[in-house]
Amino acid sequence: MTVSSADEDTPLSQLNTSPAKLKDQHAPYFSDNDSDDDDDDMPLANVSNFAKKRNAALAQISDDEYEDSERSEDSANGVKKEEDDDYNEDDEDVPLSQRSTTSNNSNSNGTVKSETLVKQAAKKRKVKTENGKTVAKTTAKKTANGKKTTAKKPTAAAAAKKATANGKTKTKAASKKVKKEEEEAVKKEEEEEEEEEATYKWWEQNDLDGEIKWETLEHNGVVFPPDYEPLPKNVKLIYDGKRVTLPPEAEEVAGFFGAMVETDHAKNPVFQKNFFNDFKQVLKESGGCPDADITEFEKCDFSEMFAHFEKVREAKKAISPQEKKRLKKEKDEFEEKYKYCYLNGRKEQVGNFRIEPPGLFRGRGAHPKTGKLKRRVPPENVIINIGKEAAVPEPPAGHQWAEVRHDNNVAWLAMWRENIMNSVKYVRFAQNSSLKGISDFKKFEKARELKKYIGAIREDYRKKLKSELMIDRQIAVATYLIDVFALRAGGEKSDEEADTVGCCSLRYEHIFLKKPNKVVFDFLGKDSIRFYQEVEVDKQVFKNLRIFKKPPKKPGDDLFDRLDPSILNKYFQSYLTGLTAKVFRTYNASKVMQEQLNLIPNEGTVNEKVVKFNAANRAVAILCNHQRTVSKTHETGVQKISEKIEEMVVQRIRLKRMMCQLDDKLRRKKAKKEYFAELKSMTKKQEVDIVKRAISKEHERIMARFKRDQEKLKYEKQDSHLSKAEYNEKLKQLKEDHKERLEKQKAAGQVTLAEAKKQEYEIKSNLTVEKLEQQVEKLDQRINNTMLQKQDKEDNSSVALGTSKMNYIDPRLTVMFSKKFDVPIEKLFTKTLRDKFAWAIESADADWEF
DNA sequence: TGATAAACTTAGGATCGAACCT
């Protein structure tokens, strides 16, 4: 994180403190010792020199300028004027008069690229200045890292084969164990047979570049959702108290809503309005309702429909396991041909081969179009992309494809346009496909390349923070935010979408400034996930943010009024081709992961190591603001664990008391002071309450089981079930027992502390202090584990680890961890992820570094 | 060359199904 330049106004430490702060509050695995391992041997001397020079020239005005801006904060100056005042005073290279009228006066260091930037910015708001900046052309050095290690690795299938062979030669003398291993190997091999056939180790190829995506492509098209089946006659929409019949087209739409009346969506007025408008439209298109003129949403009663769908759901659940299995098999067989395709002759998986079924659009957050009808997609709207030589899949009988295309520059098999946002949906290759793998690999290699430039980028933006050009300051601050807080680029959105923002689209109201350098971010990001952070930022960043918020800017206005992602990305490309805002997220995520993993000691059980790995993963997820809504069951789940811990603690206390009872000198031993301290940690009442609660829980379990067993016996018409009288008698008895036990505890709770101390336990004759000690030790272990479990649950309640594991953390880091720490990769990657990241699993070893 | 469309990645929630716990 450290930037190597020394700048008196804004010391290095500033840049360091904020991320460190952020880290501290969230994750235990960040080190304070933020050692600098950034690569600073930048090939960008020109940039730096120029920036340095200009900065030196401007150094003394920049503070004044800040003061000016503070003083004139509530002045009635127009924005343009104000900014001219701020930035255009002292420029030895380009006179003010010229700057405000021409954009084409480059100095000796200027390049075309920077002019383009300025021009682009001018589009967003008139800004007429000149920006000189030299771009050092940097060749993307391709890292051949992966290849180095791959060759020596046998494939999984080959390994299995080898194991089999070994097994065979040894069988003679062999133990059952070997035989079993052999069987497993064979089985494994069989399982992987298909895979073997499909496995193409693209990562062992040299040439991954090239704009063409495939040479030949064969596939079987797409699967359409089943046609609509009208509801049974006894299920109707009730309108204004009357059961009405709808044309099937309209009934289907009503049914979509009817199925979700109990959800939050259905209670959302926007959703209701959008649904109802589209419903009325479909009703009109399909001939209207003969029984009533349906005009008011409030008069619609979907309860019959809802009940019907509930029933269907129950029925589905109730299907016998065998039947379920059969249906599943049937489905799989039907889908088999769609699931796979042939890319350059090799079998590869298709991802989403199903055309999305019609339904009500479930937009996230406050989406203006939520609830609108997402219409059924006819084959006539579907474009097929397939190899020239391949057989074109047949459209459903009586239908046509919209078009059949042979475009090998793209990586989709079919596409259609949806009617909500009028955007395009694609059928693509699966995550484990070579094309996806290649682009993943390239993504992470690009992020690793950024390592080499990040030092210079940071150095530059720290200087640019004081630039006399508004656009440069905005670029600098935006880059800072993207780099340090992992913000997304933040493209412009239409008002037909939810109002969410990223860096470039941040508005006045999304940040609050607190002197001297605190910033509170509060806005909705992608998927309307709230980004809330109170952080300290670089002083100059703070000053600039103040300037960006200066009147006449007001709520609703863009903070970065000169910026959009394309301007920013063009700037990034001047360092490294292909460098865009999102690369910073990948880079910082993987960097953090690497650092976190480096802090983990190689000790403890596999499970303990997995827990630590997850903690590192969590640090990354927090950096990326990956959240999930806390589940409804979370609170009770935590409560349950807490109770379990309490109960174990009480048990431990009692064991220790027994020890004292066996040997009453024990308690007074100095060395044991701490050991017995917890005997006083609870009041008698607390202890008794916990025990009573445990008793009650146990009682509930017993009762439930008894009742269930009886029900079952009765249902199976077994004679053994109790008669009504017997049943009640037994029930009564159970209740009595429970009551009695509670009473006993109550009595115990009423004794004074002094009395309690004297209270004696019944101790079995063979029980010794040593045995008790062992029990306590075991209990300690269990309590510890449970507490860890609880902590983990709490920490993860609102953090989603999956997204970063899937998209941001270089999988080779995970593989490195797996190998270095002897943690089976299965503990870290699910089956899906192992397939997706097969390239990483085979190419990284224990000392791989991001 | 700038606006827009297309193409591709990233994202959280719903649903499914296996493991776990009585």
Place this chain on the structure above:
DNA sequence: AGGTTCGATCCTAAGTTTATCA
């Protein structure tokens, strides 16, 4: 064995970036 819990997978929305076109 049955219910519950939890992780994995499915689904598709929502971003970013690149390509295209007037």
